[in-house]
Amino acid sequence: MPVRLAILLGALLLVPAAAAQQRPVVVIDPGHDLRANAQTEPIGPGSSTRKIKDGGGTHGVVSGLREADLNLRVSLRLRTLLERAGVRVVMTRTATAGTSIGNIARARIANRARAALFLRVHADGSTDPTARGTHTLYPALRSGWTDDIYSESKRAGRVVQADLRAALGFPDRGLQERTDYTGFNWADVPAILVEMGFMTNPTEDRLLATAAYQRRAAIGLCRGTLRFLGRPVARRR
Numbered sequence: 314m315p316v317r318l319a320i321l322l323g324a325l326l327l328v329p330a331a332a333a334q335q336r337p338v339v340v341i342d343p344g345h346d347l348r349a350n351a352q353t354e355p356i357g358p359g360s361s362t363r364k365i366k367d368g369g370g371t372h373g374v375v376s377g378l379r380e381a382d383l384n385l386r387v388s389l390r391l392r393t394l395l396e397r398a399g400v401r402v403v404m405t406r407t408a409t410a411g412t413s414i415g416n417i418a419r420a421r422i423a424n425r426a427r428a429a430l431f432l433r434v435h436a437d438g439s440t441d442p443t444a445r446g447t448h449t450l451y452p453a454l455r456s457g458w459t460d461d462i463y464s465e466s467k468r469a470g471r472v473v474q475a476d477l478r479a480a481l482g483f484p485d486r487g488l489q490e491r492t493d494y495t496g497f498n499w500a501d502v503p504a505i506l507v508e509m510g511f512m513t514n515p516t517e518d519r520l521l522a523t524a525a526y527q528r529r530a531a532i533g534l535c536r537g538t539l540r541f542l543g544r545p546v547a548r549r550r
């Protein structure tokens with residue numbers, strides 16, 4: 314009996330530590346940074362195809378807002394919401410202050426954190442000012458690169474796109490598979506990239522530049538992430 318009691322007590326003492334370890338980690342990757350990075354890097358492990366590390370992103374055609382700043386504002390709000398919901402968050406950056414680190418480096422942060430989701434936050438740009446809407450990208454299936462993360466990434470994309478689109482109310486551009494995204498091909502954890510809206514469209518730029526819409530985007534991304542993780546989604550606060 315004393316031995317059994319000791320085992321029981323030991324098990325009880327271990328519970329809080331185990332519970333803390335089971336908290337999922339989400340890596341939030343606010344796209345771009347203050348400066349572009351013209352260096353190149355292979356688009357996947359062992360690839361001879363190289364792409365520029367970071368072209369620098371777009372900017373608001375009306376607001377003048379830099380995409381890197383919009384991505385960060387939404388990402389910081391999202392971090393707060395996810396942490397409140399009991400999720401551990403790792404950020405690839407917390408300021409818009411330097412040269413972009415590139416996409417292999419971003420993927421490695423997610424891999425090292427053993428992220429349940431590598432969530433990349435962007436806004437789109439186009440030469441066509443009428444182009445608008447929300448869409449979500451995920452890695453295409455490629456043996457040796459993404460076969461281990463393909464189906465979970467696709468599921469995450471579906472769920473997060475639905476909640477982000479509903480929160481923003483922009484047109485639904487749906488999901489898109491990408492073979493050529495360095496940050497996806499180097500990821501060993503489920504990865505998606507959301508394009509919240511078009512900063513080159515005057516309507517979406519004006520709205521995304523407001524705190525109200527940045528909050529909406531963060532709420533949509535939080536709900537989608539929690540649903541993907543199978544965690545309870547908070548009611549409206």
Ligand SMILES: [Zn+2]
Pocket residue numbers: 344345370371380435436437
């Ligand atoms: Zn971008």
